[in-house]
Structures are given as C-alpha cells and as structure tokens.
Amino acid sequence: MNLSRREFLASCGIGMGWLMGCARQPSVQPIATMITESQSITLPSPHLSGTVSLEETLARRRSVREFANKSLSMEELGQLLWAAQGATSPVGQRTAPSAGGLYPLELYAVTRDNVYHYEPQGHRLSVHAQGDLRSALWSVALQQDAVKNAAAVIAIASVYARTSIKYGEERTPRYVHLEAGHAAQNILLQAVALKLGAVPIGAFEDDKVKQTLALPTDHAPLYLIPVGHLNT
Numbered sequence: 001m002n003l004s005r006r007e008f009l010a011s012c013g014i015g016m017g018w019l020m021g022c023a024r025q026p027s028v029q030p031i032a033t034m035i036t037e038s039q040s041i042t043l044p045s046p047h048l049s050g051t052v053s054l055e056e057t058l059a060r061r062r063s064v065r066e067f068a069n070k071s072l073s074m075e076e077l078g079q080l081l082w083a084a085q086g087a088t089s090p091v092g093q094r095t096a097p098s099a100g101g102l103y104p105l106e107l108y109a110v111t112r113d114n115v116y117h118y119e120p121q122g123h124r125l126s127v128h129a130q131g132d133l134r135s136a137l138w139s140v141a142l143q144q145d146a147v148k149n150a151a152a153v154i155a156i157a158s159v160y161a162r163t164s165i166k167y168g169e170e171r172t173p174r175y176v177h178l179e180a181g182h183a184a185q186n187i188l189l190q191a192v193a194l195k196l197g198a199v200p201i202g203a204f205e206d207d208k209v210k211q212t213l214a215l216p217t218d219h220a221p222l223y224l225i226p227v228g229h230l231n232t
C-alpha cells in the first residue's frame with residue numbers, strides 16, 4: 001500500500017482517536033488451513049426482483065462501519081455474492097461487466113463459521129478455510145473494527161493473468177481494478193436493498209491478508225467489504 005495509514009484514514013474521514021488506538025500492530029495470526037477436500041454448498045436461488053428501486057438504493061447508499069451482532073442468512077450472503085459476480089447468462093456472463101469477458105475476480109466470504117469461496121457457475125460456495133478468521137483479518141486491515149464486527153467480510157481478489165493474456169501488462173491493472181469497482185458497487189447497492197450495511201475497505205496489508213486467508217498464490221486481494229445488519 002503506497003498511502004500511509006494516516007493519509008488514508010484522513011481521506012476516509014477516520015479520526016485520530018482511532019489511529020492512537022491502533023498504534024501497536026499485532027503480529028499476523030496463524031495462517032488459515034486450506035481445505036483440501038472441498039465441501040460445497042448450493043446457495044438459495046438469487047432474487048431477481050426487490051422492493052427498493054435502483055434510484056432509492058443509490059440515494060440511500062452510505063458507508064456503514066458498525067453492525068448488529070447477527071449473522072447473515074445464506075440467502076442474504078448468496079444474494080450479495082450474486083450481485084457482485086453472479087452468472088446471468090447461459091454462456092457465463094455475469095452481473096458485473098468484465099474486459100474481454102475474462103472474469104479475473106474471485107470472491108471470498110469470511111464469516112463466523114468459515115471462509116467460503118464463491119463459485120458463480122452453479123451459484124455455490126465451497127469451504128475454503130474453517131473457522132472464524134474475522135479477528136485475524138482485522139489485525140491485518142489496520143484494526144478497522146468493521147472487519148471484526150461484520151457478519152461477513154467479502155474479499156474481492158483478482159487473478160491478473162486472466163486479463164493480461166489478452167490485454168498485456170499495461171492495461172491489465174486498470175481493467176482489473178475497474179472491474180473490482182463494478183463488483184464492489186454491486187455489493188454495496190445490494191446491501192442497501194437488503195437493509196444491510198456495508199463499507200468498502202482498501203486499507204490493508206496485501207500480503208498479510210493473502211496469508212491470513214490462505215489465498216492461492218495468484219489471487220491478489222483488492223477490496224474487503226464488511227457487511228452486516230444495521231444497529232437499530
């Protein structure tokens with residue numbers, strides 16, 4: 001991360017009190033154990049209609065960093081993941097556009113139970129790592145409490161090679177990062193429509209996030225999106 005922590009958090013509107021509280025960085029938690037025998041879960045079919053208009057979700061979207069202590073249902077989690085990268089055509093096109101249809105993004109959901117990997121084809125989850133890694137993730141995301149307290153943290157990672165094979169080294173970072181923005185915004189708007197709160201987080205230690213979540217070598221974390229029920 002090129003931006004200093006102070007610069008970034010100032011730009012996010014996060015104050016000095018938070019900075020002082022996080023002056024001491026803990027060491028990285030033990031690496032997640034990757035599951036070798038994949039346990040697969042079929043998600044409930046996504047809803048294709050809702051009760052809130054697109055215009056209303058746009059007007060109401062706001063970064064939410066505090067959450068109620070309540071898990072997401074599989075239906076809610078599946079809907080958020082579908083919004084980001086769900087398959088919406090028989091030939092595999094998705095909810096978010098992708099340069100050349102190469103789909104470099106991979107999604108992980110870090111919950112109190114497990115770390116899941118989202119499989120757009122079939123709208124399924126596989127268990128990527130067992131256990132609750134939210135606190136471990138918090139410690140490598142500048143101890144931002146939204147990461148620890150969210151019902152789920154959706155991590156958007158990218159496999160740059162899928163895009164660079166067609167677009168080369170110069171255009172690829174631009175295209176992949178634009179795509180992560182598309183997917184992230186879809187999650188944020190879907191969260192509003194589900195009456196959930198969410199915040200996009202870019203301030204974290206890339207290598208440590210990768211290590212904590214035991215991501216495959218070619219999966220680079222780009223965004224963390226804590227999501228949870230609103231505090232009433």
Ligand SMILES: Cc1cc2nc3c(=O)[nH]c(=O)nc-3n(C[C@H](O)[C@H](O)[C@H](O)COP(=O)(O)O)c2cc1C
Pocket residue numbers: 011012013014061062063064065144199200201202203204
């Ligand atoms: C690329 C990017 C990175 C961000 N990273 C963080 C972050 O690390 N922590 C955080 O609390 N908010 C983060 N935010 C959220 C912004 O602080 C927030 O969008 C901004 O203050 C405007 O508020 P709003 O989202 O409520 O409209 C990020 C936003 C973007 C677009």
